[in-house]
Amino acid sequence: MANLLELQNVTKVFGGGLFNRSNVTVAVDDVTFAISADRPTITAVAGESGSGKTTLARLLLGVIKPTFGSVTYDGQDVSKMSGSDRRNFRREVQPIFQDPFEVYNPFYKADHLLHVAIEKFGLAGSREERIHLIREALETVGLRPDEMLGRYPHQLSGGQRQRMMVARALLLKPRVILADEPVSMVDASLRATILESIRTLNRDLGISVVYVTHDLTTAYQICDDILVMYKGSVVEQGSVERVIRDPKHPYTRLLVESIPQMRADSGWEEGVDEVLSIDESGETTGCKFADRCPQVMDRCHTEHPTAFQIDDDRVASCYLYDELPTANAAPVAR
Amino acid sequence: MAVDTTINAPTERAQSGRFEMPTTIDELRRSGIGDSPLPAIDVNDLKVYYDSEAGIVKAVDSVSFTLQQGERLALVGESGCGKTTLGMALMKLTKPPGYIDGGEILLDGRDLVPLNDEEMRLARLAEIALVTQSAMNALNPVMRIEDQIFDGLIDHGIRDTKENLRNHVYDLLRRVGLRENVGRMYPHELSGGMKQRVAIATGTSMNPKVIVADEPTSALDVVVQRQVMMTLSRVQRDTGAAVILIGHDMGLVAQFADRIGVMYAGKLVDIGTVQQIIEEPKHPYTKLLINSVPDLEEKRERLTGIPGIPPPLVDLPPGCVFAPRCPSVEDVCNELEPRDIDIGDSRHVMCHLFDEDVNMAGRGVG
Numbered sequence: 001m002a003n004l005l006e007l008q009n010v011t012k013v014f015g016g017g018l019f020n021r022s023n024v025t026v027a028v029d030d031v032t033f034a035i036s037a038d039r040p041t042i043t044a045v046a047g048e049s050g051s052g053k054t055t056l057a058r059l060l061l062g063v064i065k066p067t068f069g070s071v072t073y074d075g076q077d078v079s080k081m082s083g084s085d086r087r088n089f090r091r092e093v094q095p096i097f098q099d100p101f102e103v104y105n106p107f108y109k110a111d112h113l114l115h116v117a118i119e120k121f122g123l124a125g126s127r128e129e130r131i132h133l134i135r136e137a138l139e140t141v142g143l144r145p146d147e148m149l150g151r152y153p154h155q156l157s158g159g160q161r162q163r164m165m166v167a168r169a170l171l172l173k174p175r176v177i178l179a180d181e182p183v184s185m186v187d188a189s190l191r192a193t194i195l196e197s198i199r200t201l202n203r204d205l206g207i208s209v210v211y212v213t214h215d216l217t218t219a220y221q222i223c224d225d226i227l228v229m230y231k232g233s234v235v236e237q238g239s240v241e242r243v244i245r246d247p248k249h250p251y252t253r254l255l256v257e258s259i260p261q262m263r264a265d266s267g268w269e270e271g272v273d274e275v276l277s278i279d280e281s282g283e284t285t286g287c288k289f290a291d292r293c294p295q296v297m298d299r300c301h302t303e304h305p306t307a308f309q310i311d312d313d314r315v316a317s318c319y320l321y322d323e324l325p326t327a328n329a330a331p332v333a334r
Numbered sequence: 335m336a337v338d339t340t341i342n343a344p345t346e347r348a349q350s351g352r353f354e355m356p357t358t359i360d361e362l363r364r365s366g367i368g369d370s371p372l373p374a375i376d377v378n379d380l381k382v383y384y385d386s387e388a389g390i391v392k393a394v395d396s397v398s399f400t401l402q403q404g405e406r407l408a409l410v411g412e413s414g415c416g417k418t419t420l421g422m423a424l425m426k427l428t429k430p431p432g433y434i435d436g437g438e439i440l441l442d443g444r445d446l447v448p449l450n451d452e453e454m455r456l457a458r459l460a461e462i463a464l465v466t467q468s469a470m471n472a473l474n475p476v477m478r479i480e481d482q483i484f485d486g487l488i489d490h491g492i493r494d495t496k497e498n499l500r501n502h503v504y505d506l507l508r509r510v511g512l513r514e515n516v517g518r519m520y521p522h523e524l525s526g527g528m529k530q531r532v533a534i535a536t537g538t539s540m541n542p543k544v545i546v547a548d549e550p551t552s553a554l555d556v557v558v559q560r561q562v563m564m565t566l567s568r569v570q571r572d573t574g575a576a577v578i579l580i581g582h583d584m585g586l587v588a589q590f591a592d593r594i595g596v597m598y599a600g601k602l603v604d605i606g607t608v609q610q611i612i613e614e615p616k617h618p619y620t621k622l623l624i625n626s627v628p629d630l631e632e633k634r635e636r637l638t639g640i641p642g643i644p645p646p647l648v649d650l651p652p653g654c655v656f657a658p659r660c661p662s663v664e665d666v667c668n669e670l671e672p673r674d675i676d677i678g679d680s681r682h683v684m685c686h687l688f689d690e691d692v693n694m695a696g697r698g699v700g
Contacts, residue, residue, distance in 0.1 A: 048555035157643050187412045188582050192626045193639030214555060217585075221628040221637060244630060258560040260585035262612060262627050 002075075004208060005060060005093065005176055006034040010069035012055055027055040029232035030069070035176065035208050037074075042202050042209040044219035044240065046255075047229035056229070057180045057212045061095055062086075091121050094169035096198075098181040100161035104153035110161065111149050114168055121172060137167040140205075141197040159190035166197050170205075177201060180212040195222050216259055220244045228252050231288040234307075238314025249316040251289045287318070295320060353444070353457050355491050356540075359498040362487075365541055372443040374576035375401045375424070375462075375544050380437035382416070382423045388648045393419040393432065395600040398674065399682075401544070401576045408579040408587035408608075410623070411597035412644055417580045420597070421546045424578065425464050426454045442543055460490050463542040465566075467549040469533030473521040479507075480517035483536050490540060506535040509572060510565045527558035531565050538569050545570070548580045563590055584627045588612055596620045599644050599655040606681040616683045618662045654686065662687060662696045 012028040029052070035043060047053045058064045059071055062078040071078045073089050081089055097103055104110055114134045117123075124130035135145040141163045153161060162182060169177050179198060183191040199222050201207045213219050219226055220240055227237040228249065236249040247253045287293070290300040300319055307315040307327040315327040356362040382394035394416045401407050409417045422428055424439055426446055439446040441461055449457065458464070466472055474482055480503045487499065504514045510531040521529060530550060537545055547566060551559040567590060570577050581587050587594055587608075594611040596604040596619065604617035615621045622640045642659035645651055651658055657667040666686055675688045686692040 048557065159643070188584070189412050189623060189626045189640040191639065192628065192637035195628075196637045196639070199637070216556075217628045217630055220630055221634060241633075254557055256630075258556040259630065260556075260560070260563075260583060260589045262585040262588045262624070262629060 002037040003034040003072075004037040004074065005210075006072045007056075007059065007066075008032055008070050008072070010056075010059060010066045010071060012052075012059060012064065013067040026232050028052045028059065028066075031056060031227075031229075031232075031234050032069075033227055033234070033237065035210065040202050040206045040208045041225060042199070042211055042223045044223040044226040045210060045212045045229065046214065046216055046219050046226055048214055048255075050231070051229040052232040053212045053214075053229050054180055055232075057095075057178055057210065060178055060210060061093060062089065087121075091172045092175045094172055094174040094177050096162075096165050096169055096177060096179040096182045099185055100158050100165060101153075101185075103165060104161065106153055108152075109149075110151055110153045110156055110164060113164070114171060117168055117171055123171065133171060134167075137171045138164070140170055140200070141167045142193065143167065157190075158186045159194060162186055162190075162194050163197060166194065166201070170201060174207060176208045176210065178210045178212070181214070182211075183218065184213070184215070191218065198222065216244060216255060228255065233288060233317065235289065235318070236314070236316040237307075238310070242311065242314045248310050248314070248321065249289075249318045250293045250295050250320070252316075254292075353453075353461050355456060355460060357491055357493055359487075359492065359494045359502045362492060362502070362540060370403060370442055372403075373400045373440070374403045374405065374442060375578075376438070376440040377424070378438040378440070380420070380423060380439060381435040382419050382428055382432060383435045384432045386431065386648060391647045392600050392650065393647060394423060396437070397597075397600075397602045398437075399595055399602060399605055401578065403543070404570075404574045404576055405593065406570065406577045406579065406591045407593045407595060408581060408591035409595045409597055409602075410582055410584060410587055412640075413582070414644055414647075415597040416600040416647075417597050418548055419600075421464075421548050421578065421580045424544075424546055425458060425462060427464070456490060459486050459537070459542065460540045461542055462544040462546065463537040463540070465530075465533050465537045465545060465547040465550050467552055469530045469550070472533060473529060475521050477520070478517065479519055479521070479524075479532055483517075483539050486536060486539055492540075502539070503535075506539055507532075509538075509569055510535045511561075511568075525558075526554055527562055530554065530558075530562045534562070534566055534569055538573055538575065541573055542575055545575050545577045546580070547577060549582070550579075551586070552581075559586070566590070584612075584624065585629075596623065599650065600647055601655060601684060602682075603656065603684040604682070606679070610679065610681055616677065616681070616688065617656075617685050618660050618687075619656050622661070654684075664694055664696060666692055666694065 010028055010031050011026065014025045014027055035041060045053045045056055059066055065079040073093065076085060078089065104113065111134060115130065118130050118133060124133055138145045138148055143160060143163050148164065183194050186194060195218055198209060202209050211219060211223055223240045225238065226240045226243050227234050228243065230251050236243055236252045243252060244256060247256050286301040286303055287305050290296050293300065297319060305317045305319045307317045308321040308324040309327040310316050310321060310324060356365045378398050380394060380397045384391040384393055397420060409420065411417050423434055428434060434447055446454065446457065480500060483503045483506065484499055503517050507514060507516050512528060512531055550566065551562050554562060563586065579587060579590055591608055593605065593607050595602050596617065598619050604620045611620060612624060615624050626639050628637060640659065645655060645658060653669050654667045654672050657663050660667065672684045672686045673689055674682050674684050676682055677688050686694050687696065
């Protein structure tokens with residue numbers, strides 16, 4: 001079983017430096033997970049702001065280097081790649097960013113971005129071929145090429161712009177798409193359409209997707225697997241069905257309970273304020289969630305829990321489950 | 335220090351307003367919500383237009399609704415549907431080139447539209463308060479939290495000892511679940527959720543009858559979002575104020591509101607209780623909106639959005655504004671503008687399907 005993209009014990013520390021040990025932020029703390037090369041999957045990286053999910057995405061893209069551990073693509077260390085390997089990696093792992101406004105240069109027509117991608121990677125021999133590729137990609141994501149081509153970014157809606165970004169990623173025939181909050185800035189009514197086009201890439205074109213999000217509902221709808229992050233650590237990971245429907249880690253439970261569900265018959269219970277109150281304390285040697293955890297035990301404050309195997313396809317890092325065997329490998333790489 | 339009981343110059347203008355204003359903390363505490371038989375807010379045929387080079391933008395077009403005392407109404411819709419413009423118009427904070435072109439905003443029976451700037455300034459906070467989307471940026475970074483809350487009280491003619499003022503602020507902070515010492519802090523010392531709660535405390539510092547909350551949690555994480563919404567919920571119950579929650583998250587509004595108003599292209603197309611809107615949506619747009627919301631109940635084979643995009647507000651289609659995107663569209667929809675139909679149970683729908691005077695083949699279908 002080969003892994004396409006893999007993180008091994010990756011830690012990323014920001015700030016600090018040789019003479020300054022005080023002001024360090026551990027954005028990603030000892031994260032291990034992998035995307036299988038055998039079967040295209042959609043994996044969610046979920047967490048609140050500050051949980052390190054975007055840093056994780058940037059590590060996967062090779063934009064930043066891990067402080068400890070390694071990121072490998074097709075068996076090669078991403079930070080040590082050179083020349084053609086790196087170029088290949090850059091084509092096969094494509095990002096889709098959060099803000100569909102910022103990625104466009106307002107002085108160029110929107111499709112400029114598609115032309116550049118084709119040119120840089122020499123995907124088309126002639127102008128006709130290039131136009132053909134662009135039209136094909138736009139149609140795949142459900143856009144009408146005639147309505148899109150030749151228009152400026154400000155003439156397109158947020159949803160159209162974001163789908164054009166999906167089309168750009170698609171043009172390069174990637175093996176992995178890394179989407180960092182791709183729908184958080186578009187309207188709810190358009191979210192479904194964009195997520196559906198991402199799912200199409202996975203189902204029909206066999207592209208693996210890493211979906212970074214704070215929205216567990218959409219993660220549940222489109223993903224196979226999920227990693228739930230809290231302050232840089234993965235607290236629970238496994239099949240999305242299990243993690244969301246039956247969360248085991250107290251933090252995942254809190255997250256799932258906090259999702260406002262569109263139902264008329266259930267209101268939020270009052271009086272859970274105490275449990276939720278957040279105390280932003282500094283460093284801890286124990287579990288990072290200990291000071292907010294309703295089921296906290298003494299050892300949680302001093303020891304950092306390892307991952308325990310809850311069931312076949314899910315692990316959680318919490319001492320509530322310490323009678324279960326320790327997980328030896330991350331289960332996401334199925 | 336801004337608080338000084340000897341300053342009493344603005345008291346005069348406080349009393350010249352059309353609303354009776356409390357002048358001490360004690361009066362303020364007793365001012366609460368009386369048992370007025372009138373609706374908290376009654377909006378009739380409100381129009382908010384913008385002049386632009388391309389023509390008149392009808393951002394809010396003939397919107398009417400009634401909000402009872404202590405009721406919670408949510409306004410939902412896609413971005414650009416006019417929900418924030420409507421919220422701002424209720425506060426009379428519409429900025430040029432926008433203007434209120436007509437209609438009434440009856441707050442506890444008194445119309446806000448004809449009030450002059452000074453009268454309106456006094457009515458804000460005291461009668462109708464705003465909790466904005468970006469409470470993060472609403473706080474002055476170089477003033478302590480308590481001083482910022484004092485400012486609003488003093489500006490609205492409250493004259494009292496510093497001790498009384500401070501105790502009032504502490505009560506407000508406790509009510510939103512913050513410790514008293516937050517009053518002595520500066521905004522940068524607070525987290526996003528705490529700032530949003532300070533905004534709620536400030537907004538309710540003068541026991542307003544109506545609170546307009548414009549996407550109060552859109553910048554917050556889900557866990558904090560729940561906290562803030564429950565805070566707002568508790569404050570609403572304690573003060574008896576009516577709340578207009580502007581939002582786009584159907585799940586969130588379903589958890590909070592009593593009634594939901596659905597806006598589309600500047601019009602209020604559907605209004606009913608949470609249960610009515612979610613369980614039996616009537617307007618075709620509401621149906622699509624409800625269907626586009628992903629849930630945790632079951633994994634869907636296909637996620638469906640709403641096809642098309644809202645029309646430009648300068649160039650609205652003749653007839654029904656939703657006709658170009660509507661799955662149940664018929665010829666008449668492109669010609670005749672739908673009326674506001676009362677379909678019983680205080681439910682209103684703006685669609686020909688429910689208008690008995692209009693001949694629609696698709697009636698009763700779907």
